[in-house]
Amino acid sequence: MDVRAIVLTGVEVDSNDHPALVTGSPEIFSGIPFALLPVLGRPVLHYVADRLKSAGVDSISVLNAADSSLPLIEEARRSDLCWKDVPAVQLWRTAEEEFDELVQAGAEMVIVLRLGSYAEVEIDPLLQYHLDQRNHTTQVFAADGPLDFFVLCGSRRTDARFVLRHRLAKMRVQTQSYQTYGYVNRLQTVGDLRRLTLDSFLGKTSIQPQGKQIRPGIWVAEGARVNRHVRLVAPCYIGSHALVRTGSLITRGSSLEHHSVVDRGTVVEASTLLPLSYLGAGLDLVHSVVGFKRMASIRHSAQLEIEDASLVSLVPSTSALRMLDHAMNLVTFLPREIFSSIFSKRKLRKSQPALERTTPGFAGNAVAQTVTQERQQLTAGVVARIRE
Amino acid sequence: METSRPVVVKRMPERIDQREARKFFADVQPFLTADRPQLVFDLSQVKQLDAAGVEMLMRCVAEVMKRDGDLKLASLSRQSAIVLELTRTDRLFEIYASSTEAARSFSGFLPNAMQSIPGYQQGRPGASKLAA
DSSP, X not given: OOEEEEEEESOOOOGGGOTTOOSSSTTEETTEEGGGSEETTEEHHHHHHHHHHHTTOOEEEEEEOSOTTSTTHHHHOOTTEEEEEOOGGGHHHHHHHHHHHHHHTTOSEEEEEEESXXXXXXXXXXXXXXXXXXXXXXXXXXXXXXXXXXXXXXXXXXXXXXXXXXXXXXXXXXXXXXXXXXXXXXXXXHHHHHHHHHHXXXXXXXXXXXXXXXXXXXXXXXXXXXXXXXXXXXSEEEOTTOEEOTTOEEESSEEEOTTOEEOTTOEEESOEEOTTEEEOTTOEEEXXXXXXXXXXXXXXXXXXXXXXXXXXEEOOSSHHHHHHHHHHHHHHHHHHHHHHHHHOHHHHHHHSOGGXXXXXXXXXXXXXXXXXXXXXXXXXXXXXXXXX | OOOOSOOEEEEOOSEEOHHHHHHHHHHHHHHHTSSSOEEEEEOTTOOEEOHHHHHHXXXXXXXXXXXXXXXXXXXXXXXXXXXXXXXXXXXGSOEESSHHHHHXXXXXXXXXXXXXXXXXXXXXXXXXXXXX
């Protein structure tokens, strides 16, 4: 049987539907849909696509309504996915056209899903159920309500068009829905994004960290550099080409995605550092998601832009720029140190990361106590800058 | 992820003040200085843990890290859990419900045996522990 799929990403969600959300717009972080953000090394979209492929879905069309110039959109593209960037206003019209094209190409059933939620729906039983019930359209339900996950009959174009025209909210003929018992995460808030990471660590999802398990519960991807004086406490994940500097602590389900940098003496606890993010020295990141100069605190239910590059900044996206950046740092290191020691001696001493004052290597005391004091000063600094 | 190296499980005394901490450290030092040591400290008996005790745990971690080993904690008593949380040292360790599970965790990742990640509840990461 010829089964194909249409995956919709970057679909705008009406924030009025989620009045309780205070950690930014639903389903996006810094303009990027959660579905295109990496979780343990790969974008959520890739896990969904692989699941469909392994169930025998012949081709997958991705209709992306998010701004294609945003970071990480490019890396979510894959050669085996038929990717189309579509303006948000034309998305549903394009989905209808795509459905027609797939049917003309021979598709007997088309799975349409919006990301949105990450749902590990059992594809084979779903298709069998759809056939057994002789449904024109079948919607998948989770325990907590309906999902934007449909099976449409290729031969029932009117029904399919009706569903797409009504943005997956209505069916022309009400049919028996399919109840999934697989893992479902609504992926509406950054808290949900963190939960997906933790659930994956804890084996509740089929997501496997993309790297080598160097110790039980500690995954390190290719090209990652972890100083030997760094303490990694399971479960945690260090993405490819990530850099963790001396005296840091990565603990309690934290995930550092590719090319992220954690500077000296910083604690990353139950947090996610998104790709190409730099986290400054001597910080204490707890229950948060950081990336693209933005930080979302799950504990405080707040999101903020951080302008101070010594706290959070962006790592250059290409290797040439990164090399140039390192070279610049190397060349300017000595003059900067001399300048700092002459003109701001007292200030420098105050803002030094905690572990610089201790002996080299991992020092638990610094992480446990001194850094906490440092954090208070930094937090006050952050607040002052935001007010400015 | 199999390991053939021995795992040493050591029960910590009921009261860990400066004197006891020093004595305990002297006891475990031969194990700490082994090649890639694998240790589990059982804290089920601990009724009193002061700064010296926490300091001693930090020294033990530093020692095992130098030798590419690991130190895990098991069966935390309420008193010891409170002190470790107060000093924010709990996040430096993998903590297991029993020393058997902690010892087994050296051979393979046992996510279900790990004590819950603080602030993590099903569907609500980051939710306050106090509220729970």
